[in-house]
Amino acid sequence: MKPPLKIVDMTGGDFRRTQDGAVAMLPLSLAWSDRRQGDIALVVGGRVDFAAVESSGVRLVVLADPWKTTLDELDRLSALELIVCPVLSFLPKLWHADQPSVEAPVFCESHACIAGDEIMEALIEQVAVLRAMGAEFRGPSSFARTTRGYTIQSGGNILSADLEKGPARLNAQAVSATMRLEVVIPGGASARPARIRRATPGAIAECKPRFEHSARLVWRAVLRQLEHTAPLPYGLHQLRDDIEYCQSFLH
Amino acid sequence: MMGRVGVGILGAGQVTQAIHLPTLATLADRFGVRWIMDVDPAVAENVAGRVNAIASIDIAPVLEDPDVAVIVICSPNGLHAEQILAACAAGKKAILCEKPLACNRKEKGAIEEAVRRHGVSLFVGTMHAYDPAYRAVQSEWVDLGENTSLVHSSICLPANSVFIEQSTELFMTLAAKREPPADTLEFRQFMLRSALLGLAIHDIPLIRDFYPQVGTMHNVHSVLPYGYALNTSHENTRAIMTAFTPGQWSSRWSLTLIGNEHTLEVAFTPSYVLGGSSRARLIGRNSERVFHFEENGYQVLWRTIHDVVDGGAPQPIANGTVLDDFSFALDLVDASHSLMEGRS
Secondary structure: OOOOEEEEEOOOOHHHHHOOOHHHOOOOOEEEOOOOOOOEEEEEOOOOOHHHHHHHOOOEEEEEOHHHOOHHHHHHHHHOOOEEEEOOOOHHHHOOOOOOOOOOOOEEEEEEEOOOOOHHHHHHHHHHHHHHOOOOOOOOEEEEEOOOEEEEEEOOEEEEEEOOOOOOEEEEEEEOOOOEEEEEEEOOOOOOOOEEEEEEOOEEEEOOOOOOOHHHHHHHHHHHHHOOOOOOOOOHHHHHHHHHHHHHHHO | OOOOEEEEEEOOOHHHHHHHHHHHHOOOOOEEEEEEEOOOHHHHHHHHHHOOOEEEOOOHHHHHOOOOOEEEEOOOHHHHHHHHHHHHHOOOOEEEEOOOOOOOHHHHHHHHHHHHHHOOEEEEOOHHHHOHHHHHHHHHHHHOOOOOOEEEEEEEOOOHHHHHHHHOOOOOOOOOOOOOOOOOHHHHHHHHHHHHHHOHHHOHHHHHHHOOOOOEEEEEEEOOOEEEEEEEEEOOEEEEEEEEEOOOOOOEEEEEEEOOOOEEEEEOOOOOOOOOOOEEEEEEOOEEEEEOOOOOHHHHHHHHHHHHHHHOOOOOOOHHHHHHHHHHHHHHHHHHHHHHHHHO
16 A cells, blocks of 8 residues: 655644644645645745645645735746645535536626625635636726625626625626526535536536535545646636736726 | 505507516405406406406596506506606505516606605515515525625526416507617627616515615626616625526526525515415525415515505505616616716
C-alpha cells in the first residue's frame, strides 16, 4: 500500500479550526504532516508564506479563503509553477454533474446567502458557479449595495446576495432557448447535496444526489490531480480571472 | 340566493378561448356568457356557438344589453382604454380588462376618471395577484413582520401554443408572418416595452406588495425575442426581474422573497391551464410550510367579480391599486429606456 500524501499546514491551524473540521476530512490517501516538508501545502489567501512554500518541496498548494488572495500573491504563486487548488464552498458540489453548462445563455441569475459579511467571499463563489454553468460576463455592468446585500448585473447576468444570513445557500439558473439549468447548493459546511436540474426539449433530468462535504470533494480533486487521473476543475487561472472580474465591481 | 351574472366578452382570441371560457365553465352557477364579440365574424360565430352566446362583430349591442353586468376586454392592447371608457359610459357594474390596462399615462388618466365617475369596479387579469396560495403566504409574511431585502421575479416560458393546445381547440384566423426588423436601439426599446407591459405586468401587483416604487434602476438588458433582465433598488430593498420566452423547455415561473428570518418561494402554474394554485413555500431556518389550493388565480378572480357584482363585497384589490400597478409598469419602461439611451 502506498504511503499517504503529506499535507503541510501553513495556516498555523487557524484555518482548520475555523472551518469546523471540514478541511480535516481527508481521504485515507492524504495525511497531515508534522514536518515542514510534504506533497501539498495548505495556505490561506492574503497571508501566504512564500518562503515556507518554496522550502517545503510540495507539488500542489491548497488555497483556503481564496477570495482574500491578492493579485500579487496570485502572480507569485503562478511564478512558482505549482498547481494551485482554491477551496470554494459551493462550486465543488457541481463537479460530479456531467456537462452542466449551458451554451450561449440569454440570461443567468444567482442568489446567495452567506454567514460572513464580506462581499468578495459571496461574489467569488457566485461568479465561479455561474461560469461553470456557462455564463459569459459581458455587457454594461452595475453594482448596487444595500445594508444587507448587493445586486450585481453584467449584461444578462444578475448576481445578488444577502450577507450575514444563514443557512448558507446558493441558487443559480442559466437559461438558453434550448436548455435551462437550475442548481440549489447548500453551504459547504453541510454534506447536503446540490440539486442540479437540467430542462431540455422534452425532458427534465436531475443529477443523482451526492452527500459529501465540499471540503472533502476538494481533497478528492487534489488527489486525482496528484495521481494524474484528472486535472483540477478549478485552478489558479480561473481564480485570477474571477478575482479580477469581481474586483472590477468593488473598486 | 346567488344570482347568475351576465358577461359580455370583447375579443375572442386565445385568452378568451383558452382561459376565460374554460374558467367560466367551472363557475356556471355564477356566470352566463351572453355575448361574444370579435371583429372576425367566423371567430365570433364559432366561439359564441360553443357557449350558447350571441355573436357580434360590433361592441354596441353588447354594451346595450341590460343583462350584461360584466364586460371582459380581451381585444388588442390599443383598444383597451377606448373599450373601458365605453363600458363605463354604458353603466356596466364591472370590467375585467386583460393586461396591460392601457398603453400610456394619458389613457390611464382617462380610465381613472371614468371608473370614478361611473362607480365601476375595475379588474385586470393579473391572475397571480388572486392566486390563493400566494395570498395565503403573503398574509403570513406580513404577520411575521418580515423585512423584505430582495424581491425576485423570474419567468421562463415556452411558446403559449404549448399550453393553449392543452386547454382548448383554438379557432382563429392566422396573422401574416412579418420579417423581424433590424436590431436597433429603437427596436430593442420597443421589444422591452412590449415584454414589460406584456409579461412583467403579470407579477407587478405581487412585486408591489413588497416593493411599491421603482426606485433606482441600476441595469437593464433586453433579451430577444421577448424578455428582459433588470435590477432596481429602493431604500434597503432590491428587486430583480428576469424573463425569457419562448424556450423549448417546461415552464418555470417563480417569485422569491428574501427576508430577515424567512424566504418565500412561489412557483406558479401556467396560466392557460386549470392546474390549481401556485405552490408557495415559506421557509424558515428550521421549518418549511407549503401552501397549495385547488383553484388557480383566474378562478378566484372570477369568483371575486361575482362577489363584488352580485353580493356587494368590497374589491380586494381596489381600483386605485390597479391603476398604480399600471403606473409602476410605465415607470419601469421609462427608467429602462432612459438607461438604454444613456448607453448609446
